Amino acid sequence: MFHDRGVNNKIDKIQERALRYVYGDDVRSFEDLLEMDGSVKVHHRNIQAMALEMFKVKNGSATEIMNNIFKINRNPNRPATRSFDSNPFCLPRANTVHYGHDSLGYFGYKIWNLIPEEIRQKQTVAGFKNAINSWFPSICPCRLCQNYIGGVGYVTTHD
Numbered sequence: 001m002f003h004d005r006g007v008n009n010k011i012d013k014i015q016e017r018a019l020r021y022v023y024g025d026d027v028r029s030f031e032d033l034l035e036m037d038g039s040v041k042v043h044h045r046n047i048q049a050m051a052l053e054m055f056k057v058k059n060g061s062a063t064e065i066m067n068n069i070f071k072i073n074r075n076p077n078r079p080a081t082r083s084f085d086s087n088p089f090c091l092p093r094a095n096t097v098h099y100g101h102d103s104l105g106y107f108g109y110k111i112w113n114l115i116p117e118e119i120r121q122k123q124t125v126a127g128f129k130n131a132i133n134s135w136f137p138s139i140c141p142c143r144l145c146q147n148y149i150g151g152v153g154y155v156t157t158h159d
Helices: 005-023 030-037 042-058 062-068 097-101 104-114 127-131
Strands: 147-148 151-154
Touching: 005 030, 005 042, 042 062, 042 104, 042 127, 062 104
Parallel strands: none
Antiparallel strands: 147 151
C-alpha cells in the first residue's frame, strides 16, 4: 500500500494486461475493462481492505497485531468538538512524514473519517464488507493520489 508511483503504475499495468487477456479486448480503456469486470484498481481494493480491518478492530474481532496498529480511544468522556471527532480510533502522533503521516495507523485513521456513517454503523463484518466494496473515497489522502510539485511538495487536487 505504501509504495511509490512507479510500482503502483506497474501493478495497474499488470492488472490491465490480465483484464485484456481475460476479455480478449485490446481496444477498451482500463477503466472500461474494470467496469466490465465489476472490479476496481488494486489501490482501491487496498483501501477497502484497510477499512475492513479497522472495522474489525472497532468491533473486537481483529488480530492482536491490528489491535496494536489501530488503537481505540478508551476515554468515553472525550468531548466531540468537530464531526470527525466521533472517530473511535486514536490519531497516532506524527513527528515525521515517513514514520508519522505515511504510517499505517495514521492513514487508517484518515480513511476511517472518510467512510460514510451509514457504512461505519454496520453491525456485522459481512454487512460492512458488502457495503465497503462499493465505496471509495472521493478524495484519497494517500501520496499516490496527490500531485508532487518540486520545491513545494505533495498537493491534493480536487476533481
